[in-house]
Amino acid sequence: MSDITASRFKSRMNIGDPLFKGLTFFFATLVLAVLAAIVSVLVMDSLPALQKFGPAFVWSQHWNPVKDNYGALVPLVGTIVTALIALIIGVPFSFGMAFFLTELCPHWARQPIAIAIELLAAVPSIIYGIWGLFVLVPIFQHYIEPALIATIGQIPIIGLLFQGPAIGMGVLLAGFILALMILPFVTSVMREVFSAVPAVLRESAYGLGATRWEVVWRVVLPYSRVGVVGAIMLGLGRALGETMAVTFVIGNAHRLSLSLMAPGTTISSTLANEFTEADGAIYTSSLIALGLVLFVLTFTVLAIGKKLLLRNVGKGGTA
Amino acid sequence: MNHTPDARTVTRRALIKRRHRFNTAMTILSLLMTAVVLLTLGTILLTLLYNGLQAIRPSLFLESTPPPGSAGGLANAIYGSLVMTGIAVAIAAPVGIMAGTFLAEYARNSRLAEFVRFINDVLLSAPSIIIGLFVYGVVVVSMGHFSAWAGIIALAIIATPIIVRTTEDMLSLVPDNLREAGAALGTPRWKVITSISYRAAFQGILTGVLLAIARVSGETAPLLFTALSNQFWSTDLNAPMANLPVVIFQFAMSPYEDWRNLAWGGALLITTAVLALNIVARLSAKGRKS
Numbered sequence: 001m002s003d004i005t006a007s008r009f010k011s012r013m014n015i016g017d018p019l020f021k022g023l024t025f026f027f028a029t030l031v032l033a034v035l036a037a038i039v040s041v042l043v044m045d046s047l048p049a050l051q052k053f054g055p056a057f058v059w060s061q062h063w064n065p066v067k068d069n070y071g072a073l074v075p076l077v078g079t080i081v082t083a084l085i086a087l088i089i090g091v092p093f094s095f096g097m098a099f100f101l102t103e104l105c106p107h108w109a110r111q112p113i114a115i116a117i118e119l120l121a122a123v124p125s126i127i128y129g130i131w132g133l134f135v136l137v138p139i140f141q142h143y144i145e146p147a148l149i150a151t152i153g154q155i156p157i158i159g160l161l162f163q164g165p166a167i168g169m170g171v172l173l174a175g176f177i178l179a180l181m182i183l184p185f186v187t188s189v190m191r192e193v194f195s196a197v198p199a200v201l202r203e204s205a206y207g208l209g210a211t212r213w214e215v216v217w218r219v220v221l222p223y224s225r226v227g228v229v230g231a232i233m234l235g236l237g238r239a240l241g242e243t244m245a246v247t248f249v250i251g252n253a254h255r256l257s258l259s260l261m262a263p264g265t266t267i268s269s270t271l272a273n274e275f276t277e278a279d280g281a282i283y284t285s286s287l288i289a290l291g292l293v294l295f296v297l298t299f300t301v302l303a304i305g306k307k308l309l310l311r312n313v314g315k316g317g318t319a
Numbered sequence: 320m321n322h323t324p325d326a327r328t329v330t331r332r333a334l335i336k337r338r339h340r341f342n343t344a345m346t347i348l349s350l351l352m353t354a355v356v357l358l359t360l361g362t363i364l365l366t367l368l369y370n371g372l373q374a375i376r377p378s379l380f381l382e383s384t385p386p387p388g389s390a391g392g393l394a395n396a397i398y399g400s401l402v403m404t405g406i407a408v409a410i411a412a413p414v415g416i417m418a419g420t421f422l423a424e425y426a427r428n429s430r431l432a433e434f435v436r437f438i439n440d441v442l443l444s445a446p447s448i449i450i451g452l453f454v455y456g457v458v459v460v461s462m463g464h465f466s467a468w469a470g471i472i473a474l475a476i477i478a479t480p481i482i483v484r485t486t487e488d489m490l491s492l493v494p495d496n497l498r499e500a501g502a503a504l505g506t507p508r509w510k511v512i513t514s515i516s517y518r519a520a521f522q523g524i525l526t527g528v529l530l531a532i533a534r535v536s537g538e539t540a541p542l543l544f545t546a547l548s549n550q551f552w553s554t555d556l557n558a559p560m561a562n563l564p565v566v567i568f569q570f571a572m573s574p575y576e577d578w579r580n581l582a583w584g585g586a587l588l589i590t591t592a593v594l595a596l597n598i599v600a601r602l603s604a605k606g607r608k609s
Contacts, residue, residue: 020509024421027414028435031483034476035438038449041456096352104346113357115601120360122597123590124537126564130571130586131363134370134579183356211342234444241446243540244568268448268540275455275544291452295445302444306437 039295046289048281057289063254065278070286072267072293074254078171079266079294082246083239085175090182091232097183098190099216114191121184129248132177137249140176141168145261163259169251172260177249178239186235193227193312194220227312233305241298243268267294364590371587374580383552384566387575393585395552399562400589402554403467403546404536407474412528414475415482419524422483423490424512436487443480450476451541459545467560470546477538478531485527489520526600533596537589539564563589 049070050057060071097117101110145166153162197220205219221228251263252273265273267290278284378392385391418435426432454473459465493516501511517524542548547559548566563585570582 014507016509017507020512021421021425024417024425027417028421028426028431030414031418031435031439031442031479034479035442037457038445038453041453042449045452045456093352093356096349097356099345100349100353104349113353116357116360119594119597122533122593123363124539124564124593126537126539126567127363127367127586127590130567130582131366133571135362135366180356180359184360211338213342213345214338237444241444241448243446243448244564247568248571268446271448271452272540272543275452276547288452288456291449295449298444298446299441302441306440 042288042292042295046285046292049285049289052282053286057286058293061256065280065283068280068282070282072290074256075265075267075270075290076293077256078250078264079240079268079297081171081260081264082175082178082250082266083236085172085260086178086182086239087232087236088179089176090179090186090235093179094183094186094190094231094235095228097187098194101187101191102194102220103212103216114188117184118188121188124244125181125242126244126248128177128181129245132173132245132249136173136177137168139168140173141166145172148261160258161260164257164261166261167251167263169249169263170261171250171264174246174250174264174266175260177245178242181242181245182235182238185238186231189231189234189309190228193224193231193309196227196312197223224312226308230305230308230312233301233308237298237302237305240301241268241294243272247272267291367583367587367590370580370583371590374584375587379581379584384550384561384570384581385577386550387573387578390577391581393563393566393581393588395549396561396563396566396585397588398552398554399467399546399549399560400536400564402556403470403474403542403560403562404532406556407471407535408478408528408532410471410475411478411482411531415479415527415531416486416524418479419483419486419490420512420516422487424508424516439480439483442476443484446540447477447538448540448543451544454541455544462557465545465547465559467546467556467558470542470560470562471556473541473545474535474538477541478535481531481534482524482527485530486520486524489523489527490516492523493519522603526604529596529600529603533593533600536596537564537593539568543568 053060053070056071058072058076061073062069062071063074064070101114105113145168148162149164149166153159194216201219201223202215205215210218246266247269250265250269252265252269253263254265254270255262257264271287271291275284275287278287378390379394380392380397381394382390382392383395384393418439422432422435426435450473454469454476458469458472462469497515497519498511501515502508506514542562542565546562546565548569549559549561551561553560567582567585567589570578570585573579
């Protein structure tokens with residue numbers, strides 16, 4: 001009798017375990033299912049366009065809703081160029097700030113500044129966009145772009161990138177806003193990577209009489225190289241996929257131009273501007289195909305970045 | 320021959336001088352860079368405060384979005400944002416916490432966990448506009464119209480990976496001694512997790528949920544093709560619903576002064592909410608550590 005109650009008691013206890021485990025397992029696989037669904041929906045919905053235009057879709061520069069002829073080249077180039085501008089401006093600044101925060105900053109100020117930077121990474125992109133539109137566009141139009149045209153614009157070859165009327169809106173400003181947006185993020189990852197460098201290395205370099213800059217440039221940076229590249233890749237991934245801030249300031253013109261001051265477009269801003277207004281199956285499908293291109297691009301960049309950061313951790317860091 | 324050591328010391332001294340000068344230059348440069356960036360970012364917040372405060376009046380919270388050229392408020396957009404963010408996180412929180420529990424408590428170092436973790440990271444950093452495209456393809460097309468539900472689903476997909484990640488991180492901080500102590504008393508595994516692990520990691524998990532709310536409440540891109548927007552007060556989740564981010568986008572890009580003012584007001588509201596949530600989340604995470 002007591003045997004039966006014991007086993008009944010036990011079985012009642014045991015039912016909770018598989019149930020709970022099954023439930024958590026279900027939701028974990030749901031995460032996988034969502035990504036699988038995203039990929040398959042993107043592929044399926046972009047098939048009509050991809051079948052019609054073939055692989056040439058990626059490098060064709062047509063974008064003509066009237067003739068129903070589309071290609072990804074212009075927005076793709078815009079996406080890559082704006083992201084590269086963001087890196088060119090943003091990475092030196094991130095490095096400078098990470099250098100300041102890990103080596104120079106007095107201890108009491110480190111935490112507050114680091115937190116302030118992280119909070120700024122949380123500000124929604126639409127805020128950067130509205131600020132760029134109302135504050136930066138006039139500044140670029142009246143001061144920065146005329147100055148650039150008058151100076152760098154006069155140099156042969158490089159000058160071709162800085163030509164044309166200064167209208168404020170354009171690829172250059174979009175890249176600048178993106179640089180501001182990825183700065184807090186790249187800086188905090190870099191700072192973590194730098195502080196993961198063993199103190200012994202740093203101390204021995206100082207012991208040999210190295211200056212502060214030499215310690216960072218010749219010891220800290222080489223040691224954490226992989227992690228730094230990872231941080232930059234994660235920043236690049238963000239810049240590539242950023243939508244709202246860019247849509248506000250890039251000018252949204254489907255045109256390839258050599259000058260960085262000309263208005264342009266990126267994949268995400270094309271989607272934001274045209275998707276709800278697209279009529280016709282091929283138009284919509286082409287836009288979704290653009291989204292697929294963006295997804296593949298950011299996925300590759302982010303996966304590489306993650307791999308590199310993980311390798312950095314494997315080396316003994318804690319980042 | 321005699322003067323070579325002298326020359327050497329001289330060049331060495333010059334070298335040391337040069338190195339130190341370079342060091343000073345780079346130090347000052349990094350100081351300037353930090354100052355410039357912090358000032359620029361500070362300017363963003365000040366401009367926002369300056370322009371936003373002018374738009375904050377009672378009507379902002381009481382009236383719905385106006386047609387161009389007349390006064391109004393953002394009441395419908397504020398309501399829409401609250402409702403959509405609320406429901407989205409209410410869906411995402413249990414899903415994310417459960418999935419995070421699986422990773423931290425059951426799977427730990429298994430292949431499957433590694434894979435789920437990787438996919439979760441991909442979702443976490445996928446461009447949010449792609450999520451919008453996906454939900455459009457699945458929900459909007461099959462329903463035949465834009466709706467608040469579509470927006471909610473898109474936001475929930477964005478919130479989930481954040482909660483998965485923080486839940487897993489926080490649960491793995493719970494010392495195994497606690498779990499073992501529970502198990503030694505004959506407590507079943509699920510009971511150990513719900514009454515010991517969850518309780519120990521409660522504040523951390525809460526932080527994750529707060530961060531997810533903060534992230535989702537500023538998202539614009541995924542709502543453009545899903546919830547769209549609505550000029551009027553609407554509580555119907557099956558119809559397009561106004562929301563702050565999309566209204567800010569539309570109003571800021573418009574040529575009308577009234578609309579632009581409202582956009583600044585809305586921007587200030589969102590930023591205040593997002594920053595406040597982040598600070599609260601940080602404080603709650605800090606309280607845990609001490």
